[in-house]
Amino acid sequence: MEHMQFKSNQTAAAYVAHELTEQQQEAFELHMMGCSECVNDVEAWRAIKSHMPDAAVVQAAKPFRKPWWAGWGLAASFVGAVGISGLAGWFAHALVRPNLDTTETAIFNLPALTRGVSECHTLPVAANARAVVLRVPGIASERSLVATNESGQELPGAQYSTRKQRDGSWVLRFDADFLQNGPAYLVTRNPDGADESLGCVVAAVAPPAG
């Protein structure tokens, strides 16, 4: 009977997640001493917990914690991830704006782990960069992402554009010259106008690799 309760309550899963009280844990561990089926479950859940992939953490911070020439691998993976969904938009952009050579576009990822209200990230760009593309995941679905100046006014359309992707992340495109001259403040905004700051970004020319 006890075994059936453990099974139906998914106790093995809760055990590995350290969710049981001291008494519950003791009862379950004593039960495990004689129940290979529950040991199997615990081992399976522990394996899942230990080996669970975390793409967000793997991608986190690399562009901002390492020199920019060390982050090209991440940038390449980012391009792969967002390229398909963004391609149509970029082609549409190309109709109204001069076509950008890919070497003139700097692409960055700004995951949640690397951003904060008080931080201003410097994005290293090449001297000939004309555009800076920034992907910002982890924005609550009801909020939108805008870029503002220091006084909180949204930047004009000539200096930046923003849009939401199918995966829920936001992509901002800045004029590289503008971003080199001063910071842009990232702000999430909900429908009633309440803002939440995500810090700011600024671009700076950095030397090429090698």
Place this chain on the structure above:
Amino acid sequence: MTYTEPLTDPASARDAPDSLLTARSADAVELRDEIYVRYRRPLMQVFLQRRIDRDAAQDLLQRTFLQALKKIRTEGLDDPGNLGGYLYRTACKLATAYWRGELSRRYDHDGELLSSLHDESLSLEEALDHDLLAKSVRELMTKLSVPRDREVLERFYLREEPRSAIRESMNLTELQFNQVLWRARQRFAEILRKQGFAGNGYAAHSVDG
């Protein structure tokens, strides 16, 4: 709390703990093997649950068995049916001593006593190559057809959020939450089976639920 829970696994129930002990005079080596094979996996989980790394846990595991076997040899157990409970208590005390720094770093264990122990019961982590296991878990995450299931698992195990918070934010009942876990466990069993791993009745048990 008593230590006399019945063995629920039919395969392991063929030898009750007390029969292992009464047989010690007949075949001490076999006794050690039996006890070791039967209890090493749950005891390992007891150590891992207390955030002891695998190498240290292996050492503590050996200490646990040595202490138990010495006691059986010298004093015997008051209640042979409580062997699992006795081992469990010993393991818990050793884990506490480990975190208090009361144990020497390398234990000079009785080589003769344990030299003949044959590991016939590998755990999942021991039986499957680390990379293969990681691949299996990745496959599990990609094969969960409902995005909500992936989110639950990530929040529960990766970010270690309490289930109450997950349930509340995702509007899940306790039953729905457990169903997500059940589905994930089922899928994982299928993946392990596909990898050719059916050790210790893994896949069969999990499919039965």
